Amino acid sequence: MTTALNTKYTFETFVVGTANRLAVTAGRTVAENPGSAYNPLFIYSGSGLGKTHLLMAIGQAAKALAPTLNVEYLTLDEYVEAFHAAIAAGQGDAFRRRFQNVDVLLVDDVQFLSNRKEMQSELLRLTEALQGVGHQIVLTSDRPPPEIADLDERLISRLSGGLVVDVGVPDYETRVAILRRKAEERGTTFQPGVLETVAGLEFANVRELMGALNRLVAFQAVHDQPINAEAAKQLLGAVAAAARAAAPIAPGVSPGPRTGDEFGAFLADVTVTVGKAVEAWRARVAEAILRWEGEGFRTRRLERLLEQETPAAVDEEIASFATDVERLKALAAEVGELDPQAAGESVFRDPERMREAEDAAAQMRAGVAPPPGPSGAFPLGAYAVGPSNEVAVSAVRAVLEHPGKKYNPLVLVGKSGLGKTHLLHALGGELARRNGAVVACLSTQAFIDELIAAIDGNRVDWWRARYRRATALLLDDIHLIAGKERTQEELFNLFNLLQDRERQLAFTAPAHPNTLSGIEARVVSRLEGGLVAELKEPDRTVKRTVLERLLTGQNVTAEPALLDYLADRPADSVRTLVGVAQRVVGAAVAEEVPLTAGLAREVLEGQSPREAQRAGGFRTSGIVVSSLGGIKSREKMVWDWPEVTDRLIEELR
Amino acid sequence: MSLVNFTTREITCKIVYYGPGRSGKTTNLHYIYARVPDSRRGRMVSLATQTDRTLFFDFLPIDLGQISGFNTRFQLYTVPGQVYYNATRRLVLQGADGVVFVADSQARQLDENLESLQNLQSNLLEHGVDIRTMPLVMQYNKQDLPRELILSSADLDDALNFRGVQSFSADALHGVGVFETLKGVSEMVLKRLAAGSTA
Numbered sequence: 001m002t003t004a005l006n007t008k009y010t011f012e013t014f015v016v017g018t019a020n021r022l023a024v025t026a027g028r029t030v031a032e033n034p035g036s037a038y039n040p041l042f043i044y045s046g047s048g049l050g051k052t053h054l055l056m057a058i059g060q061a062a063k064a065l066a067p068t069l070n071v072e073y074l075t076l077d078e079y080v081e082a083f084h085a086a087i088a089a090g091q092g093d094a095f096r097r098r099f100q101n102v103d104v105l106l107v108d109d110v111q112f113l114s115n116r117k118e119m120q121s122e123l124l125r126l127t128e129a130l131q132g133v134g135h136q137i138v139l140t141s142d143r144p145p146p147e148i149a150d151l152d153e154r155l156i157s158r159l160s161g162g163l164v165v166d167v168g169v170p171d172y173e174t175r176v177a178i179l180r181r182k183a184e185e186r187g188t189t190f191q192p193g194v195l196e197t198v199a200g201l202e203f204a205n206v207r208e209l210m211g212a213l214n215r216l217v218a219f220q221a222v223h224d225q226p227i228n229a230e231a232a233k234q235l236l237g238a239v240a241a242a243a244r245a246a247a248p249i250a251p252g253v254s255p256g257p258r259t260g261d262e263f264g265a266f267l268a269d270v271t272v273t274v275g276k277a278v279e280a281w282r283a284r285v286a287e288a289i290l291r292w293e294g295e296g297f298r299t300r301r302l303e304r305l306l307e308q309e310t311p312a313a314v315d316e317e318i319a320s321f322a323t324d325v326e327r328l329k330a331l332a333a334e335v336g337e338l339d340p341q342a343a344g345e346s347v348f349r350d351p352e353r354m355r356e357a358e359d360a361a362a363q364m365r366a367g368v369a370p371p372p373g374p375s376g377a378f379p380l381g382a383y384a385v386g387p388s389n390e391v392a393v394s395a396v397r398a399v400l401e402h403p404g405k406k407y408n409p410l411v412l413v414g415k416s417g418l419g420k421t422h423l424l425h426a427l428g429g430e431l432a433r434r435n436g437a438v439v440a441c442l443s444t445q446a447f448i449d450e451l452i453a454a455i456d457g458n459r460v461d462w463w464r465a466r467y468r469r470a471t472a473l474l475l476d477d478i479h480l481i482a483g484k485e486r487t488q489e490e491l492f493n494l495f496n497l498l499q500d501r502e503r504q505l506a507f508t509a510p511a512h513p514n515t516l517s518g519i520e521a522r523v524v525s526r527l528e529g530g531l532v533a534e535l536k537e538p539d540r541t542v543k544r545t546v547l548e549r550l551l552t553g554q555n556v557t558a559e560p561a562l563l564d565y566l567a568d569r570p571a572d573s574v575r576t577l578v579g580v581a582q583r584v585v586g587a588a589v590a591e592e593v594p595l596t597a598g599l600a601r602e603v604l605e606g607q608s609p610r611e612a613q614r615a616g617g618f619r620t621s622g623i624v625v626s627s628l629g630g631i632k633s634r635e636k637m638v639w640d641w642p643e644v645t646d647r648l649i650e651e652l653r
Numbered sequence: 654m655s656l657v658n659f660t661t662r663e664i665t666c667k668i669v670y671y672g673p674g675r676s677g678k679t680t681n682l683h684y685i686y687a688r689v690p691d692s693r694r695g696r697m698v699s700l701a702t703q704t705d706r707t708l709f710f711d712f713l714p715i716d717l718g719q720i721s722g723f724n725t726r727f728q729l730y731t732v733p734g735q736v737y738y739n740a741t742r743r744l745v746l747q748g749a750d751g752v753v754f755v756a757d758s759q760a761r762q763l764d765e766n767l768e769s770l771q772n773l774q775s776n777l778l779e780h781g782v783d784i785r786t787m788p789l790v791m792q793y794n795k796q797d798l799p800r801e802l803i804l805s806s807a808d809l810d811d812a813l814n815f816r817g818v819q820s821f822s823a824d825a826l827h828g829v830g831v832f833e834t835l836k837g838v839s840e841m842v843l844k845r846l847a848a849g850s851t852a
Contacts, residue, residue, distance in 0.1 A: 018720060262832045263688045267717055269836050273843040274664065274720040278657075286662050286722020306659035 005063070005073055009056035015181060017174025018271050020050060023165040025291055027054050027138075031061035034069065034104045034136035037295070038163035040127060041138045042145060045167035048207030051140040054167065055106045058138055062104050072099075073106040080112075080119055100129045104136045110159075111141040114149040124155045169261065170206060171268035173275070175199035178206060179213055188217050193229040201236055202265075212236050281314045282306060288318045297325055298350040324351035331361040338364050338465040371440035371466045374428025374474065382549070383419065383426055384574075386541035392533040396427045399504060403431060403472060407531035409495075409505035411478070413512055414535030417573030420508040421476050423535075427506055428474045440467055441474040448480065448487050455486070467494050472504040478527065479509050482518025495526050505530070538574050543567040546574055550581055551595075561597040569604070580604065656750050656845065657723070664725040666842050667748055668835070671773050672755035673765035674734030677794040680825040681755060682713050682729055685835065688828075689715055710745045727839070734769065743776045751788035751842040753834055755825075756813055758795045758803040766813055788841035790819045792834045797824035 011031075016024050023045075029037045041058075045051050059071045074082075086095035099105065105126075113120055130137050141148060144166070145159040170178065179195040198216065203209045219235060220227050227235070275283070285306055289299040302321055305311045328348050336343030342364060347357045385393050392414075398406045410427075412420045428441030454463035467473060473494065481487050498505055509516060513527035538546070544567040551558045566584070571577040587603040588595040657664050670678040686697050695714035710730055717725040730749075732742040746752075754773065756766045774784045793809045804812070806822045814820055819837045823830030 018718070021719070261688075262828070263685075263690065263693070266832050266836055266839075270717055270725070270839055270843065271720050273840050274723065274725060277843050277845075278721045278723060282659070283721035283723075288722075289662065290719060290722055303660060303662075306662065 005056045005059045005071070007060070009053045010060050011057045013181075014050060014053055014057055015170070015174055015178045017170045017177070018267075019168030019170050019174065020045075020054075021287075023054060023167045025294060026163055026165050027058045028061065029295060030136060030138060031058045032065060034062050034066075035134040039131055039136055040159060040162040041136075042159050042162065042164040043138070043140045043167060044142060044144050044164070045140075046169070046205055047142060048205030049167045049169065050206060051142075051167060052108055055108055055138060055140050059104060059106050062136075069103040070101065071104040071106070072102045073108070075108040076110050076112045076119075079107060079123075080116065083119065083122060096126070096129075099126055100133070100135075102130070102135060104138070105130060107137070107139045109141065110139045111143055111148050113151060113155075117152070120152045120155050124152065124158060127155075127158050169204070169264050171271050172199055173268075173272060175203075175209060178209065182210060182213055183217070186213075186217055188220065189226075190216070190220070190232075191226050191228050194227060194232045197229040197233050198236060201233070281311075284318065285314060288321065292321070292325060295325075296349055297328070298346075298352065300350075301352050321351055324354055327354065328357055331357050335361050335364050337468045370438050371470055372442040372446065373432055373439050374425045374441035376429060378422045378425035378429065380426035380430055383422055384538075384542045384545035384549070386539045386543075386545070388536040388539040388542055389419065389423075392423060392535050395531055395533045396423060399427060399506070400430050403434075403504040404499075404502035408499060408502070409507060409527060409530040411513060411527050411530065411532045412506070412508045412535060413510065413532055415510060415537075415573060417575030418535040418538070419574055420535060424474050424476055424506060424508050428472065431472045431504060434471075437471045438469055439472045439474065440470040441472075441476075443476040444478050444480040447475055447491075448484055451487055451490060464490070464494070468497060470498065470503065472506070473498055474504075474506045476508050477510075478507040478513075479511075479516045479519070481523070482516060485520075488520050488523050492520070492523055492526070495523075499526075537572050538577065540567050542574070543571060543577055546577060547581055550578060551585070554585065556585060556595055558595055559597065562595060562600055565597040565600055656842070662723050664720070664723045664843075665728065666726070666750045666839065667728045667730065668751045668753060668838055668842065669746055669749040670729065670731040670753045670755055671742070671746075671769065672734060673757055673762065673769040674736075676734060676755045676757040676762070676766075676769075677823075677825040678731040678734065678753075678755045679711050680794075681753070681792070681823075681831050681834070682711050682731055684825055684828045684831045685715075685729065686713055688832075693717070710741060729835075736768075736772075739772065739776070742772070743779055746773075746776050747780055749787070750845075751790075751838040753790055753792055753838050754813075755792045755794050756809060758793045758809060759798065760802060760804050763804065763812060766809075770813060785816065788838060788845065789816070790821065790834060790837045790841065792821045792823045792825075792830065794823045794825050794830075796822045797827065797829070 011024065011028060014020075014024060023043050026038055026041055027043070030039075030041050043051055043054060056073060059073050062069055063071050083092075083095060086092055107123075110123070113123065127137055139159065144164055145151065145156045148156075176196055176199040179199055183190060183195065194216070198209070198212055201212070203212060215235065216227060216232055278286075285302055289302045289306075292302070293299050299321075302318065305314060305317055311317070328351060332343045332348040335348065342360070345360070347353050347360055350357075380396070383393065392412055395407055395410055399408075399410050412423055414420055425441060428439045431437055432439040432441075451460075451463060454460045475491075481491060495505060507527060509527075512532060513519070513524050516524070519527075544563055547558070547563050547566055551563075562584075566577070566581060569580065571580065584600040584603050585595060588599055591599075593599060656666065670681055672678055682697065686694060693716050695716070698712040710732055713729040715727040715729065717727065719725070730745050732738070732745045752773065754770060756762075756770075777784050777787060791809075791814050793804075793806050795803060796806070806820065810820055819841075821830045821834045821837060823834060825831055
């Protein structure tokens with residue numbers, strides 16, 4: 001439906017002159033900051049003066065600066081056609097959604113909106129929607145919005161609300177520049193003075209000028225000899241004469257050229273005269289001032305240059321000013337993440353106050369406490385890897401190689417006790433080692449609690465800013481957001497923002513996100529959008545590694561037979577396995593016997609003497625005293641049943 | 654008035670159309686006004702008597718937009734031609750950057766032309782300006798009238814243009830020579846920029 005951008009139409013191939021400088025500057029600004037500078041940007045001019053070229057140039061420049069941007073170009077007619085087709089197919093809503101997701105929408109020839117009421121309201125709705133989400137819209141027309149016949153008042157005000165610029169007829173110098181460039185592109189050379197003569201003739205627009213040039217190129221090719229200025233004038237004379245108004249020539253008055261646009265010709269002449277009169281450096285400084293002023297920066301520093309007679313190093317001054325402006329933009333962007341309001345402060349718009357701006361940004365950085373980070377207790381190296389979890393672990397390693405790019409988000413799913421939290425914190429810990437990393441790694445419950453406290457303390461902006469600066473966000477037990485509408489809303493926005501900036505997101509959940517209930521579809525779909533890696537019940541390799549580490553950590557030497565025995569026992573999670581091992585260790589300590597597979601079998605399969613067990617005092621306590629004297633919890637299971645006969649007697653009594 | 658203001662990045666040219674009554678000064682301005690796009694021109698202020706004579710002065714501001722980074726404006730004034738409004742004429746001349754002397758080509762108006770020219774010279778002197786240093790062009794208007802009624806441009810040059818400034822034949826009512834005249838005086842005025850003058 002949409003037209004691909006013509007790669008020939010770029011800013012580099014657009015000849016800039018007085019008549020189109022403002023439009024080009026505005027176009028460049030929009031391409032550099034889509035959605036924030038002038039929105040909508042409305043460009044109008046007569047036919048053949050470069051509207052379409054400019055429109056496509058904006059699209060290409062925006063795309064070159066941010067390749068991920070969704071840029072679409074289409075003419076109004078194409079838009080209308082597509083709309084009608086969508087309505088006919090009953091897909092009106094899908095059509096709207098499609099265009100609302102475009103980051104930079106370029107619509108050509110909107111003057112054809114005349115007498116199309118339904119399209120006007122559709123365009124109004126689209127413009128509002130795009131502006132609402134900060135997406136850019138650029139439109140062109142052959143006349144300004146108020147002059148488009150029968151246009152809805154609301155649409156006029158909406159279209160005029162950004163910036164309306166016109167592209168005028170190029171002046172003489174620009175015409176010469178255009179002709180030279182086009183002749184060069186065609187690989188044709190003309191005698192000196194020919195192109196200047198052509199530029200001096202009156203053509204209504206650049207397209208006609210190109211027509212004239214083509215005629216000369218063709219003439220020269222056919223006659224195989226270079227055309228001179230006089231011949232060119234004669235060849236094109238008929239064309240130019242037609243463009244002239246039939247001026248009443250009075251007796252005694254020398255016939256002066258009275259063309260349709262006397263003012264335009266006058267303006268062109270004045271421009272040349274001023275251009276010659278104003279020293280080149282002043283023009284450069286003044287143009288730089290215009291540009292930066294247009295972007296809202298204070299330009300006093302450059303203005304002072306103009307007050308001097310012959311300042312030294314003008315270009316260096318302009319360049320240093322541009323560097324400072326770039327730095328201010330970066331600072332404002334950084335501060336904007338922490339506190340959107342503070343970014344609008346005047347200090348970030350004044351290159352004369354660089355130090356203050358740096359200080360303000362530093363203060364802002366220092367003032368915001370980083371979000372909770374990953375726990376150091378879960379190093380990646382300590383994570384036991386086996387066939388049951390190698391997919392998840394290799395996903396984590398891939399994420400570490402290309403954070404934010406490869407699997408974003410990464411969702412680790414699996415039952416309780418399989419090591420999801422360990423893996424998540426291990427990922428966070430590795431990410432946090434990088435330069436400038438701010439890794440937020442916390443449980444979803446803590447995340448919810450923080451938000452509630454922020455709402456309570458009326459500092460949600462601050463809370464958001466904390467997370468927005470994170471280079472990675474890792475939330476444990478994401479299923480806990482079920483039913484928490486506000487948290488889901490905040491997470492959704494944060495998710496989008498971080499993902500747009502290619503910052504890593506990772507979550508853990510007990511099951512596939514799409515099977516969790518109480519979570520909004522938009523959040524679920526985002527969670528499903530990256531990689532969902534499942535952790536399965538620990539396999540033998542994992543179990544053996546875990547046991548080895550556990551026992552080594554407790555300074556216990558275990559015979560391989562014991563490890564094999566324990567690893568071969570069924571365990572649905574690492575946590576269960578650890579509990580079982582602790583029981584065996586506890587029994588060994590209590591009975592003061594060596595830790596062997598036999599003992600384990602006795603303890604776990606119920607062959608131990610009753611007395612010993614009773615003396616051990618383990619009955620139903622649920623607490624295991626380890627050999628090192630530490631107390632660890634384990635599954636609350638009754639493993640020391642009394643003799644059946646005892647129970648019967650008890651009950652009979 | 655300063656022609657160039659580097660601080661505000663403005664170029665302002667004040668051009669005064671001078672000449673005897675009924676020579677066509679206001680007609681020049683009307684013609685220009687009609688050809689300047691709405692967005693570029695301000696309101697034309699014209700204070701005329703019931704018989705359409707200029708009572709005080711006409712004023713037409715034109716905004717030429719950004720040229721070489723300078724916001725360029727032209728302010729076109731006419732003076733009342735009638736002899737008894739000399740105080741107004743002197744006032745309007747104050748701070749002029751250039752003058753267009755609009756002469757009436759009719760043979761019988763030659764004396765009025767001469768008188769007005771002398772009046773221009775003396776009024777400029779009042780402001781301490783030597784007419785030889787002021788950018789000045791001559792416009793011989795009404796050249797469309799029957800030959801027997803008018804003097805030719807060459808004759809008028811001989812009679813009025815003893816300083817040999819640029820002169821233009823014109824028919825202001827139909828616009829012939831109007832913009833040529835304006836362009837001529839503008840170039841002279843703007844060329845003073847090149848001389849580094851911030852007069």
